Amino acid sequence: MTEVPVIHGMGSAVKRKEDVRFIQGRGTYVDDISLPGMVYLDFVRSPCAHAKLRSISTEKAKGAPGVVAVITGKDLQPLGLDWIPTLNGDKMMVLPTEKVVFQMQEVVGVVAESRYAAADAVKLVEVDYEPLPVVTDPKKALEEGSPIVREDKRTNHVFHWEAGDREATDRLFEQADAVVGQDMYYQRIHVSYMEPCGCVAYYDSVKGTLTIWMTTQAPHVVRTMSSLITKIPENKIRIISPDIGGGFGGKVYVYPGYIVAAVASIVTGRPVKWVNDRSDDHPSTAFARDFHMRAKLAAKRDRTLLAFRVKAVSDHGVFFGDANPSKFPLGLFSICTGSYDLKAAFVEVDGAYTNKPQGGIAYRCSFRVTEAVYAIERLVDIMAHRLGIDPAELRLKNFIPPEKFPYRSVMGWVYDSGNYAGALRKAMEMIGYEELRKEQEEKRKRGELMGIGISSFTEIVGAGPSHTFDILGIKMFDSAEIRIHPTGKVIARFGTRSQGQGHETTYAQIIAQELGIPIEDITVEEGDTDTAPYGLGTYASPSTPTAGAAAAVGSRKIREKAKKIAAHLLEAREEDVVWERGRFYVKGAPAKYKTIQEVAFAAYTNHPPGMEAGLEAVHYYDPPNMTFPFGSYICVVDIDRGTGEAKVRRFVAVDDCGNIINPLIVDGQIHGGLTMGFGTAFMEEISYDQDGNIYGANFMDYTIPTAVETPKWETDKTVTPSPHHLLGAKGVGESATVGSPAAFVNAVVDALWPLGVTHIDMPLYPWKIRRLLEEKGYALDK
């Protein structure tokens, strides 16, 4: 027998296939695309957060050297493109005709021969603004008499949404022995992908085709929407999402730049490139979070947690653009009972329009799961402190026990599998929890501030079963198309779009596992709507749960056909043919076999009579349920009583994402997510003053973690496979962003609890902590 080749299937920590081009500077990001005759689009942006447009004068700009076109809202109006639908049934202004609604909003597009000429001409456009009263606080926006952001809506109230059982929750709160409550603000943050948004649009007037290379996570949805809006037939629109320099949810939205670039190409007959500067990108693209919560948790004397309630106000900026499934205006926030076996819960949320850009990005999270996890994990911690018991103990007592899975939460979710105590115990062991608590006690006696924070989160990913989940009516399935060439090499195309998650490797590993073909022989392609099968794209972590499963089912379809061909080649009955990774043989005679490669060749040269030639499959996978990854994180901080700085001494993350396809990639995803959570907890915030001026418009004012501040993450896993997923995998891209912020805040509050501090809103800036220390008479002056 010949050697079985190394295929790098499931579980192999193989190096990534895509890296070969990235490490040699040969990736192709949008800004790397250059077409003959290409011109550049730049924007005049509004200095005001809310103002009437008295007049726009473009004459000087039009006469400037190199300028080929100037586009205003009035030019888009006759095309019906001055407003376009958002992903949530609302609409979004592309360019204004009457008034501007947030600072740095695109007002006029200027197209010129070079990016420098375009930037020059932007300064020559004269816009006369008449300032209007501004509202940036969503609670104020909902008050009577507040300035109206959207005349077409006549109110700043976007929606009221409720989930859970109000009466049952009320009753349990009445019966409770202990109730804790906390107001918390989950601040507005920007995903801050390293590559700003941009596109190259080219309308070929002879062929009538529109091609857009764009920084999008969802090319097919963009194509369908573009066709519906512009009436250009869908077969004449091609959206290509090339290499993407990070997305994290922020590149799901359709921004004005894409639309104006396309129109500019139609007007000028030339390819048009638009790429945001960072200082334009941060203030004008969508935001995440910005969520004001009032949370309450009830418990019995015996420390059983009973019920949870949240009343929240959610700031959506000027357009309700959240890329949520249609049935869930507030995403999956109702996962907020988390890892605990609660008896009832109730949440109610009001959404508000304000003079800020649209919000609601599912920032590395399945639609508001991060806010939900933060709320419950903070409150459980506060409860433990109030009751004077260890936060780990309270969690262990109230976790949903392993034998209760599949578990139906009081909010109606059916959790697939879990072993929450297993993950927490492992994390406690890794970090040496008991000793740390002893050390803390000692330090407290000496007046030193040390804190330990836990977060035991449950995530919900993999939208989704199409009966429940759709975006604008398009069901949330995902797809794979796999084709085996005669020589046994593979091309596989997917409806998803990697933005760094390593799909080219993980999908190849899944196919390798199922077909026994080495990953080197498998090419994975995504992101081109002309070639890839239809898919919703990559956000809310669907890729492993849905597209990964599509790859597995597609491969199995191929294997079935291959088996028939093998039987023909082996002159055996199909029932007698046995599959063993990479080869078929006749039962009892393993020495006589046909490899999958030989079978592939036969599929085109010697297939059984009556059978269609070829070896390929397409599969659209619709998962039976979501998957529920979970984990426990423990953070240790030391607080400097002089500066107020909270230094993360250690951070242990135990994740359970079911079966693992590539441990290297999973670790990378967790590290990245933890670092984002760290940024959220300690340094990231976009805020506005009352006039609507943005703070945090670029990397000078919006600080994201560098290698210097970022802790050295310690990670490990437990493995509880998803029973309903073909590969037993759950998806991991988002767990750490979702789960970690509560661990950091819990650690800092744990350190300060003896001083009477129960909560601090993120980011936990040193000055905030220093101020608290001063108030409590605990600050040191060095």
Place this chain on the structure above:
Amino acid sequence: MTALIYPADAKVGLELTVNGERRVGEAETRMLLVHFIREVLGLTGTHVGCDTSNCGACTVVLNGRAVKSCTVFAVQANGGSLLTVEGLARKGRLHPIQEGFWEKHGLQCGYCTPGMMMAAYDLLQKNPNPTEEEIRRGISGNLCRCTGYVKIVEAIHYAAQKLRSDPSWRSGGD
């Protein structure tokens, strides 16, 4: 001394050594080096991630030192010697820094990677045996939003070791 004042959009001819080869090109006096590299020389491995000199995606090695090429005018590089990510590998052999990033999963989306590797190149030239602390400081001018840095640090450690044990990589190249 009379100062020569050029209008911002006046074109100037440049000549410099790029990845070991002599290259000529034309640039407006105000053109940033990063745009010259990407758009005139056609080397798109060097990226732009910000407009405030914070991200380091544009890092290249100019005359032996790492610089943020968005913060240098193209004309300032005239007559100089430039090393970009495209020049790291030699004769089809990956540079140990590239190898390290691949081996240790030091990249995800890859956008920060070329700048990160050039910063590492500069660091390892000055300090062939850096501690973790020194590596973290050495790349503190480069932002990565995907990896959380742990694996980048490992990648640079790997490269340092490789470079110390393989003298053929020492000196030259740029």
